[in-house]
Amino acid sequence: MSKIEIEELAKRCHAAQTAREVNSEHCRELFQRALAEQDQQAWSVIYQEFGTMVTGWVYTYSRFRETGEDTAYFVNEAFARLNRYGVKHAQAGTFEKLSSYLQFLKECVWSAIENHLRQQKKDALWAAFSLEEEIAPQQLPAPDPVSDRAELLAVVRQALHATMQDDEREQIVVEEAWGYGLPPRTIHTKHPQLFSSPAEVNQVKHNLLKRLKRQPLLKELQVLTG
Missing domain, CATH: 1.10.1740 (Rna Polymerase Sigma Factor; Chain: A)
Incomplete structure (x- = not known):
């Protein structure tokens, strides 16, 4: 026209x-x-x-x-x-x-x-459950409101509990990396008898994340997939 x-x-x-x-x-x-x-x-x-x-x-x-x-x-x-x-x-x-x-x-x-x-929630979770040893603050997404983040972490904790194996190393990673926010280097320093290096801490996190992404609870919420 x-x-x-x-x-x-x-x-x-x-x-x-x-x-x-x-x-x-x-x-x-x-x-x-x-x-x-x-x-x-x-x-x-x-x-x-x-x-x-x-x-x-x-x-x-x-x-x-x-x-x-x-x-x-x-x-x-x-x-x-x-x-x-x-x-x-x-x-x-x-x-x-x-x-x-x-x-x-x-x-x-x-x-x-x-x-x-939804994307903000995905970004916030990937920041919280990052495989990187350290993340510069400017690389992190803007945080969700406290209530939203608490809700998300509660959901992920449920999924972690469901997927976690009877492995002391996994229990420590869940508690210290995702519970207290400790970086892999600190976890390795605290538990040298369990982790030979920070990279091994990251490997445990990586294995957990792979299983987490298959959890039906997280798939339903479209938090880590979709």
Whole structure:
């Protein structure tokens, strides 16, 4: 479609939004061209026209403040998800009205925030259960709220208990590395009769982690997998 046709649609869509018209066909057509035809000019128009609306959805979502991100981050994520997952629906004619597009876009906001929070939990756990001997503070992800971290660690402790073998070395690693946060070098120094080197402490951690990732409890929560 030519530039002037998109410009005319943009004007009419904006007028409809200003008048609070429900299910404007001109706005729906812009979404259709943006997704089904991958028209970049149409994309720019819907981003500009509906960005404020999406910002409101982000800001009012109950768990948004847990993320530590600003609204613009999730506005961009929502539109990216719309483009990633909405194209086939647009091409199939699933979105019959503007409201159908907007509902899908709102669900993209929700999923973007929830997926971000899940990823934060995964990152926090991998930091807590790192195989590295030492991790510089700037390499660590932003910590979860204390209550969230306590909940996560409680879940992992349950999984550790389920997977831990009757091995004194594993019990020490669980207690001292993951219970008290001691680095492998310190654990080796405290227990030279059990560990020949810090690398051996890391190997025990590695073996535990491999079994942990197969634990149904963690798989169900999508903490270490998925």
